[in-house]
Amino acid sequence: MxxxxxxxxxxxxxxxxxxxxxxxxxxxxxxxxxxxxxxxxxxxxxxxxxxxxxxxxxxxxxxxxxxxxxxxxEAPVANGWVQIEQKLLLVLQEDKTQKVRQLILELGREYPAENLINHVVRPLRTRLSANISTSYLLGVLDGILIEHAVMSMAAARKKPGVKVLLAGWGEIDRTELWLEAIVLSHQGKHIDLLPEPLADPHFENVKAERILLWAEGRMTRAHYSKYLNWQQVGLPVELLGSAAMLLQSAADEESAAHSAEEGDPHDKYLT
Structure with a gap:
């Protein structure tokens, strides 16, 4: 064996x-x-x-x-993520930031980062952002998550890894960049993160093996054209965020249509 x-x-x-x-x-x-x-x-x-x-x-x-x-x-408990989310919320409500930091650190050791971010952190942030009375808690959580992302990125750089540029494009939830940095760092990537989203990115001279661009919502036709140009010239640019999911949905529709009469399915995902 x-x-x-x-x-x-x-x-x-x-x-x-x-x-x-x-x-x-x-x-x-x-x-x-x-x-x-x-x-x-x-x-x-x-x-x-x-x-x-x-x-x-x-x-x-x-x-x-x-x-x-x-x-x-024991029989499996299906709502484990909800329980963890509730536990994190309760600690946040105690207004003891060090306890929140410690809990996130412990959860980060115990669970794969992608699961923790997607099933606990993102749902909790959505929950907190839905009500103005919890906006303070959202701000506290976001600050601690950014701290955690910085530590995760620093730890990942101590070992060999692929160099990745992570940036935002247009109007985005900026904390999402840091959440993605946590996930990528735990995958062993060396992240250079641009905290301010770019309105008109230019990557021709960027020295990175991968360029990950977080974008949200419908892309403008100008943005889509720019993205296609990056692909055509061979730049290692990949879209993340809801814009990427919308474009993938369009590509799936295009594959299913098999007909030029259907038009370009990407049109419905562009503004």
Whole structure:
């Protein structure tokens, strides 16, 4: 049976080594072997266990409940993400920012960053932004999330990784840039983040292996034309955010139409 280092397991399973250590130390979910020097070694059975754990977490099960599930001693709880979101909200309402920082740090160790951001942080921000009475809490949360993003980016740069430029385009929710930076950093990317959105980006002289551009809502025809030009000249520009999802929907419609009479499906997603 093959043996893998924690770094190899992280690459194979797409999960941060910090999270693997937390699953082992705090929850006893993993029992890797050790080299004479004390380094962890995982086998194929461990990889299967890790994939099972990820599957439970993707379904909204809290990591604290996973061990019982693996042992067959407990039924799954489907609303785990909602419970974590509520826990974070309650700590925010105590107005003790250090407790919020500590909780986000702990959650960041225990859960894959993408799951935590998409299933807890983004829903909570939407919830807080819906009411003017909670705008202060949203501001506190955003400040702490930006701090967390800076720490995540700094930690990622200590190891080899792909250099990525992350920027916003036009009117956007700026905190979304920092949330995306957290996710990318936990994937091992080296992020250079431009905190101010760009009105008219020019990337011809940018030295980055990938350029990720966060845009929201319907793109203008001028923006879409500019984006197509980047693609045509081979610039490594990728769209993120709702603008990217709208364009993908248009591309899917175009593929399904199979007819020039249908026109350009992108039109309905442009202004």
């Amino acid at each position: 093959s043996l893998y280092s924690i770094g190899e397991v992280a690459r194979i399973c797409g999960i941060n080594p910090v999270t693997l250590r937390a699953w082992q130390r705090r929850y006893g979910l993993l029992k890797p072997q050790r080299t004479e020097g004390g380094h962890r070694l995982f086998d194929d059975n461990d990889l299967e266990t890790i994939r099972t754990i990820i599957g439970w977490i993707n379904r909204g099960v809290q990591v604290s409940q996973v061990k019982a599930l693996l042992e067959g001693n």
